[in-house]
Amino acid sequence: MSQASTVGVNVVKAFSSPGSIRLTSLPPLALYVHFPWCVRKCPYCDFNSHESKGGTFPEDDYLDALRSDLEQSLPLIWGRQVHTVFIGGGTPSLMSAKGLDRLLSDVRALLPLDADAEITLEANPGTFEADKFAQFRASGVNRLSVGIQSFNEAHLKALGRIHDSAQARHAVEVAANTFDNFNLDLMFALPKQTLAECQADIETALSYAPPHLSLYHLTLEPNTLFAKFPPPLPDDDSSADMQDWIHDRTREAGYERYEVSAYAKPHRQSKHNLNYWRFGDYLGIGAGAHTKLSFPNRILRQMRYKHPATFIDEARSGNAVQEEHEVGSRDLPFEFMLNALRLVEGFPVHRFVERTGLPMTSIEPALQEAERRGLISRDFEKIAPTPLGQAFLNDLQALFLKDS
Ligand SMILES: C[S@@+](CC[C@H](N)C(=O)[O-])C[C@H]1O[C@@H](n2cnc3c(N)ncnc32)[C@H](O)[C@@H]1O
Ligand code: SF4
Structure with missing residues (x-):
């Protein structure tokens, strides 16, 4: 089906x-931090990510803007404990070890963070230096989410990824050696992908015994290169066969499918994502980040300025929020x-x-x-x-x- x-x-x-x-209690609160740059824009991706020109981006300015954004947001969350932090993108693993350390120091200085808070960082296999990841770990990141997508050379090329299969494998090895808790993102129903190729990708991922897997059906998102020039994708029956096989194989390997695309070993679900799916609260800081916050008689949504340069200017002058409304x-x-x-x-x-x-x-x-x-x-x-x-x-x- x-x-x-x-x-x-x-x-x-x-x-x-x-x-x-009328809310009689407030839900748990999480913090999302958006990092808006990537080495190259992938043709299927509609996230708020921008090509970093020549591999550079204004790290210090962005960290200043994030701190300012967080300071402006504090009156909305006074006294509330933060249980999880997710640093997503974009490719936040492009940040320097020093930059990431400053970011987490700012977060800890300004927010009451649980001592055992889950702190996730998204990473792209094209940006893996073992030393840097050890420093990320030392700064407090305790969960890594690696954007593998596929281990197949031809599919990685078709997806316009900056890494090859060997780098994907190296990234998983570094993740497994450095982090007790990590996730691998893979996509299936890729251009021209067969069931056997999908199975080979998942088997490779399982061979590393990741605590968590996110297995996404590739979708053609509006305003992407793939939407404009659609690649030859597997038909509905073939992709449904892949999905069915994935359900069976992951269950057999000891993973529970707890959400549409999320599979976890026991007690290894993503606490941060569970909070979204349970309609918890989140403060989102950084370019284009979304916020949802509850109050006794209203629920507020906000969105930050999307373009990194605009966000930096606006946040530093005390006005990071571009849109805000109460949910009716x-x-x-x-x-x-x-x-x-x-x-x-x-x-x-x-x-x-x-x-x-x-x-x-x-x-x-x-x-x-x-x-x-x-x-x-x-x-x-x-x-x-x-x-x-x-x-x-x-x-x-x-x-x-x-x-x-
Ligand atoms: C915001 S991306 C961050 C990961 C990191 N930037 C990378 O790509 O390595 C999160 C994940 O969303 C998934 N994703 C992005 N675009 C998608 C699409 N069009 N269809 C399905 N999954 C998609 C990919 O698996 C990706 O790893
Ligand atoms: S690296 Fe990740 S966030 Fe960046 S464009 Fe590719 S899929 Fe999107």
Whole structure:
């Protein structure tokens, strides 16, 4: 069965006009730090990443801007403990060891960070120097997320990656030797990829016994080179075969698929990502970063200036936030479901009420319709997507749209 197909949804009326929201407790808080440069822009990528001209970028200016951004944000999160930090990109592993150390010192100086906080850094195999990663570890990074994508030479070329297969393997070895906790990102359904080639990639990844794997179906994102000049991709049946094989093989190898694309050994789920999927709060600093923060009677979303140079100027003059709005109570059910239904375990009923401040009755018609279509299972405690709901996740989530 293909994820690209639809379930033929005739969307139903989902809401009995919920009133204003009331949160009795605030959710856990995480910090996201965006680093917006890469050596080269990959043709499939729509993240806020910019080619660093000649491999250089204004590190000190950017770190100044990040500190200033964080200082401006503090009044929104006074007194709240931070449980996880994720430094993503872009390619934050381009940062110098000294720069990364300064960043984490600033974070620790300004925020109450848990002593055992999960601190993840995203890394590209084209930027791996063992010494630098040992220093990242010494500065406090305790989880590395390595963007492998594939171990196959031809596929790495087709994806426009800056590294070859040998560098990908070297990167995993450095990650495994330096970090007790690490993740490998791979993509499948790559241009001209066969099932056997996909299997070979996953087997190579498994041979390193990573605590966590993120296995993404390659998607053609708008405004990318791949969207403009689409490469020859495997058809829906072939990519569905790859997906099915991945589910079976990772389970056999001791990984639990706990989210659409995330697989973990026991107790090795990404705490930072779990917080997103559980509709927790996050402060996002850096170019183009997104923020979601809860208050007793409102939920606030912000976005920082996207272009690195603009962000640096604006943040240093005390104004890093480009857009900000309160999430309306009619938008909250869909926003919650966009995250919560990605988790295979679904969510406990009380979490919807706690995190949105809305009563369960506000989504009862949509839940009934989802159940009637076999997309969710539920009891008095818990709501979870069924295998059909997981396969047709977009259709399931669409039932909770305000105009549904
Ligand atoms: C923000 S990137 C950071 C990783 C790092 N910059 C690198 O590429 O090595 C996070 C991950 O998203 C995945 N990704 C990016 N674009 C994608 C796309 N169009 N389809 C599927 N996965 C994608 C890749 O696996 C990538 O490693
Ligand atoms: S290196 Fe990563 S973030 Fe940068 S363009 Fe490629 S996929 Fe995107």
